[in-house]
Amino acid sequence: MENQEEDEVVLAKVTSEVEDNFEDEGLVSNSTLEKVAAAKKYIENHYNRRMRHIQQRKERRWVLEQKIASLDVSEKEQLELLEDLQRKETEYTRLMRNRLCVDDFDLLSIIGRGAFGEVRLCREKKTGNIYAMKKLKKSEMLSRGQVEHVRAERNLLAEVASDCIVKLYYSFQDPEYLYLIMEYLSGGDVMTLLMREETLTETVARFYIAQSVLAIESIHKHNYVHRDIKPDNLLLDKYGHMKLSDFGLCKPLDCRNISAMNVNEPLNDENINESIDGDENCSIGRRGRRWKSPLEQLQHWQINRRKLAYSTVGTPDYIAPEVLLKKGYGVECDWWSLGAIMYEMLVGYPPFYSDDPVTTCRKIVSWRTHLVFPEGARLTPEARDLICRLLCDSEHRLGSHGAGAEQIKAHTWFKDVEWEKLYEMDAAFKPVVNGELDTQNFMKFDEVECPKPARTGSGPSWKVSITPQNINFVGYTYRNFDAVRGSRHSLDIKGSVSPPRSSTDSTRSDSAIDYTKLSTGGDGSQQ
Amino acid sequence: MSLFGLGRNQKTFRPKKSAPSGSKGAQLRKHIDATLGSGNLREAVRLPPGEDANEWLAVNTVDFFNQVNLLYGTLTEFCTPDNCPTMTAGPKYEYRWADGVQIKKPIEVSAPKYVEYLMDWIETQLDDETLFPQRLGAPFPQNFKDVVKTIFKRLFRVYAHIYHSHFQKIVSLKEEAHLNTCFKHFILFTHEFGLIDKKELAPLQELIESIISPY
Numbered sequence: 001m002e003n004q005e006e007d008e009v010v011l012a013k014v015t016s017e018v019e020d021n022f023e024d025e026g027l028v029s030n031s032t033l034e035k036v037a038a039a040k041k042y043i044e045n046h047y048n049r050r051m052r053h054i055q056q057r058k059e060r061r062w063v064l065e066q067k068i069a070s071l072d073v074s075e076k077e078q079l080e081l082l083e084d085l086q087r088k089e090t091e092y093t094r095l096m097r098n099r100l101c102v103d104d105f106d107l108l109s110i111i112g113r114g115a116f117g118e119v120r121l122c123r124e125k126k127t128g129n130i131y132a133m134k135k136l137k138k139s140e141m142l143s144r145g146q147v148e149h150v151r152a153e154r155n156l157l158a159e160v161a162s163d164c165i166v167k168l169y170y171s172f173q174d175p176e177y178l179y180l181i182m183e184y185l186s187g188g189d190v191m192t193l194l195m196r197e198e199t200l201t202e203t204v205a206r207f208y209i210a211q212s213v214l215a216i217e218s219i220h221k222h223n224y225v226h227r228d229i230k231p232d233n234l235l236l237d238k239y240g241h242m243k244l245s246d247f248g249l250c251k252p253l254d255c256r257n258i259s260a261m262n263v264n265e266p267l268n269d270e271n272i273n274e275s276i277d278g279d280e281n282c283s284i285g286r287r288g289r290r291w292k293s294p295l296e297q298l299q300h301w302q303i304n305r306r307k308l309a310y311s312t313v314g315t316p317d318y319i320a321p322e323v324l325l326k327k328g329y330g331v332e333c334d335w336w337s338l339g340a341i342m343y344e345m346l347v348g349y350p351p352f353y354s355d356d357p358v359t360t361c362r363k364i365v366s367w368r369t370h371l372v373f374p375e376g377a378r379l380t381p382e383a384r385d386l387i388c389r390l391l392c393d394s395e396h397r398l399g400s401h402g403a404g405a406e407q408i409k410a411h412t413w414f415k416d417v418e419w420e421k422l423y424e425m426d427a428a429f430k431p432v433v434n435g436e437l438d439t440q441n442f443m444k445f446d447e448v449e450c451p452k453p454a455r456t457g458s459g460p461s462w463k464v465s466i467t468p469q470n471i472n473f474v475g476y477t478y479r480n481f482d483a484v485r486g487s488r489h490s491l492d493i494k495g496s497v498s499p500p501r502s503s504t505d506s507t508r509s510d511s512a513i514d515y516t517k518l519s520t521g522g523d524g525s526q527q
Numbered sequence: 528m529s530l531f532g533l534g535r536n537q538k539t540f541r542p543k544k545s546a547p548s549g550s551k552g553a554q555l556r557k558h559i560d561a562t563l564g565s566g567n568l569r570e571a572v573r574l575p576p577g578e579d580a581n582e583w584l585a586v587n588t589v590d591f592f593n594q595v596n597l598l599y600g601t602l603t604e605f606c607t608p609d610n611c612p613t614m615t616a617g618p619k620y621e622y623r624w625a626d627g628v629q630i631k632k633p634i635e636v637s638a639p640k641y642v643e644y645l646m647d648w649i650e651t652q653l654d655d656e657t658l659f660p661q662r663l664g665a666p667f668p669q670n671f672k673d674v675v676k677t678i679f680k681r682l683f684r685v686y687a688h689i690y691h692s693h694f695q696k697i698v699s700l701k702e703e704a705h706l707n708t709c710f711k712h713f714i715l716f717t718h719e720f721g722l723i724d725k726k727e728l729a730p731l732q733e734l735i736e737s738i739i740s741p742y
Contacts, residue, residue, distance in 0.1 A: 028700065032604045036700045039597040043705045046590070047563060050571055057575055086577040091663060093582045097589040098661050126663075474597070 034471050042475040045155075052159075056481070057089065092484045100172040100477070102179060105133060108437065110445040112232075114314075116140045117177065121184060121439060129483075130436050131169060134180040138173075138473065147472040150178060156224045157182070158478045163423045164215035166235055166245040171478040178476060185243060187236030187431035188441025190341070194231055195305060198298065198348050200429075202383055205345040207428035208234070208242055210409075210417045212338055215244035217405035220331045227329070229337035230318040231344070236441070240427030294348075294374035301349035316357050317350035321365045322394050332400035335408065339390025347377050351391060367391060382413040561704040562711060572716040581667040584675045585659055587716055592649055592678070594709045595685050599642055601702065602693050611638035616687030616730035638688055645681050652678060672720075679713075679722040686710050687730040714738050 064085050068078045105122040111132065112119035117140070122133040141150055157168035157180070170181035190208060194200070200208075212234060219226060226233075226244070235245045308315050316324065318340040320333035343351040352363035352370055363370040371391055373384060389398045389411070398408050409419060418425070431441050574583050599606070613635060614622040623633035624644045636644065653659050658674050660667060668674070689697065689706065697703050714735050717723045728735055 029604055032601060032700070035601045035603075036702055039601050040702065040705050042597055043594060043709060044563060046594070047708065051567075054571060054575075061576070082577075089575070089577070090579045090582050093578060093586050094661070094663065097586045097659070 038471050038474040045475050049158075060085065060089075060481075088481075088484050092479075092481050095479050095484060098479070100170055100179075100479075101174060102133075102135075102177075105131070105181070107133070109439045109442075110447070111439055111442040113445050115144070116146070118445070121437065122181070124181075130184050132182045132184040134182060136178040136180070138176060138178060141178075142472065150473075151476075152224065154180065154476060154478065156219060156222060158480070160218060160222055162215075162218045163241070164211065164218045164244055166243045167480065167482065168478065169480045169483040171476055173470075173473055173476050175470075178473060182245070183243075184436075185235040185237045185245075186433045186436065186438050186441065187238050187240055189232050189236060190234040190242070190345075191231035191305070192441055192443065193236065193429065193431075194344065195302070198302070200345045202346065202380060204428040205342060205383075206413065206417065207422070208345070209338065209342050210414060210419070211242040211422055212244070212341070213405050213408055213414075214419070214422060215242070216334050216338065219244070220334070220404065225329070225331050226334050226337075227323055228314070228319065229334055229341070230315070231341055234341075236427075236429075236431055238431065238433040240430045241423055242427075294376055297353065297374075298348040300355065301353055304355060315350075316360050316364065317344075317353060319364065320394070321367060324361050324364060329394070330400070331404075332394050332397050335390050335397055335399040336394075338408075339387050342383075343387050343391070346379055346383060346387075347374065351387075380413070382411070382415075386411050386413045561707055563704050563708040568708075568712050568715055571712065572719045574719075581671050584672065584720065585667070588659075588675055588678055589653060591682055591709075591713055591716070592646075592653070594713075595682050596646055598702070598706055598709060599685055599689065601700065602689065602696060603639065605693060605696050606639050606642075606688075608637035608639060611688070611692060614638045614641035614684065614688060615692065616684065617691040620687070620730045622684050622688075638692070642685055642688075645685065649678055649681070672722075676722050679717055680724075680727050682713070683717075683723055683727065686713065690731055690734065710734075711738050 108121035117135040117137050119134045167183040235243050318337040320336035322329040354360045624636050625633040626648050
């Protein structure tokens with residue numbers, strides 16, 4: 001709709017310019033309008049990025065100078081630290097114009113697969129650094145209307161520097177795919193954790209829900225709505241700390257099912273009542289549930305979840321009703337998802353679980369009827385209360401109407417949470433990780449296709465070309481300053497050092513991590 | 528080789544006679560000032576403290592190349608051999624193409640052909656590891672600044688052609704703020720590092736003075 005309005009404005013402008021005595025030769029083609037839109041977007045993003053780079057560079061230097069002033073090191077060591085930063089900045093400047101392509105990486109195990117592509121462990125050939133490579137098929141994204149989501153994800157990851165969000169190091173493209181080179185978090189994800197543990201204690205659940213609150217708060221501050229937060233998007237590093245990832249792309253809902261449901265059977269009250277009546281006819285258990293007992297439901301979910309993990313179709317279990325109904329939605333839809341995940345952590349299966357997605361959607365839309373806690377579930381009243389305040393209509397949901405994360409943090413279930421120290425303290429759960437190439441905490445995926453030659457035709461081009469295939473992906477390339485710094489040794493040091501941090505979403509605080517490493521490097525005794 | 532090419536370049540630039548008309552200039556004026564609110568471009572061009580000068584020239588060259596390529600790409604429907612049979616910048620200036628390698632004598636070509644030759648040539652320069660090294664630690668050549676100057680001189684010609692021949696189309700496509708921002712950045716950068724001789728800038732001298740004079 002917005003695009004149509006823009007087109008109208010453009011056409012009107014063309015008409016008015018003719019009246020402005022400029023000799024115009026008539027209307028312009030759609031092809032030109034597309035190129036213009038792509039060029040404008042590229043240039044605007046370029047200057048935004050440019051100014052941000054300048055600011056970040058100044059900050060890095062300022063932070064280092066402050067650090068040096070507070071350290072008790074010799075003048076020689078001070079100079080060495082400054083020169084080291086300078087060398088990194090110059091390397092980063094060169095990196096900014098490197099042409100990246102998939103041939104710069106050795107491809108290793110597959111750790112995730114979705115409709116648009118896959119996620120693989122990979123090793124950068126030049127540095128030996130281990131990353132996760134997310135590879136997205138352009139044609140699939142175009143056909144499923146996901147272009148803006150892809151751009152939004154890349155922009156968010158490039159923009160947000162936060163402990164709560166998985167780090168993006170590079171992005172680039174070739175004619176067939178987009179590539180995101182991201183931090184590899186070897187601890188697995190909350191989904192695999194729940195598959196092993198079935199339920200979590202409230203202590204463990206509280207830790208991860210609290211970290212999720214910080215992560216969601218972080219992206220909301222950048223005006224981003226995730227829409228599809230679920231356990232497989234909550235990744236764990238090797239220390240067990242959680243980072244938010246996969247912004248709605250790896251396992252999209254099968255839109256055809258949802259669309260068919262909307263078109264043929266609108267989710268109005270009448271249809272919902274009919275289906276409920278139908279359920280009752282088949283029902284054995286109380287309250288119209290098809291399951292004989294919570295245990296049976298738990299067991300069924302455990303089996304079905306394993307299938308879902310290998311499926312390229314996502315689950316609607318955690319999606320807010322206003323998103324499913326395609327009404328307007330705001331940031332509060334992410335808090336609903338958090339409530340559904342919390343329910344699953346404590347009860348063992350999602351709150352609106354069914355063995356087919358359409359029924360799950362119906363249950364979500366009529367959550368008032370279907371949100372129940374099984375009798376055997378041992379939840380504290382505070383936990384139950386928090387879940388009910390998250391799984392409710394958007395008007396009354398905690399975090400809505402601009403109240404944001406603070407309203408959720410204030411809930412009594414989080415009474416003892418030290419929010420500022422969540423990423424410094426030991427995690428509530430410690431995954432088993434053997435070496436940096438370990439993928440035991442992820443599902444095992446088989447190779448499907450024979451690896452094709454990565455390049456088609458000539459190598460990567462310098463030009464930011466606008467071709468019919470590329471027009472939607474102009475300006476995708478990105479490189480992170482931290483890509484310059486990465487080394488196996490420094491990653492270990494980073495893990496062991498816990499610098500004081502004023503906030504979880506501060507570039508300055510993140511920079512402090514770098515320079516703690518630098519100062520550590522300056523003290524030979526610590527190595 | 529490049530010295531030979533540089534020598535030949537003098538003949539690609541030929542002043543023509545007759546003065547520009549005044550009427551269009553007044554109308555262009557009101558659109559010429561539009562820019563994106565992109566922060567302080569004068570700060571953006573300065574060499575960051577401690578940065579390697581050649582590295583800074585290199586990364587900016589790639590950026591300006593991409594910007595010019597994208598902006599010109601939006602005009603290919605209008606910048607055709609029929610509409611622009613020669614690469615002109617207003618009535619007084621015409622550019623002919625020679626790269627000193629494959630085409631040693633300057634030849635008269637249409638504007639789209641000139642831009643195509645130019646973009647391909649620049650890409651060849653950027654691809655050349657001996658000129659724009661990509662490997663960490665690999666040095667720049669001694670004459671690197673001259674390489675960059677030639678690239679900038681030629682990129683300027685695309686801006687000159689766009690402003691003189693296609694600016695009204697840029698306005699009707701609502702791109703003038705983007706074009707002006709990129710051009711302003713380009714000019715401030717060339718001024719900061721002395722990359723284009725003043726006489727080469729003559730086709731857009733008035734516009735350039737309005738950009739530089741507050742400096």
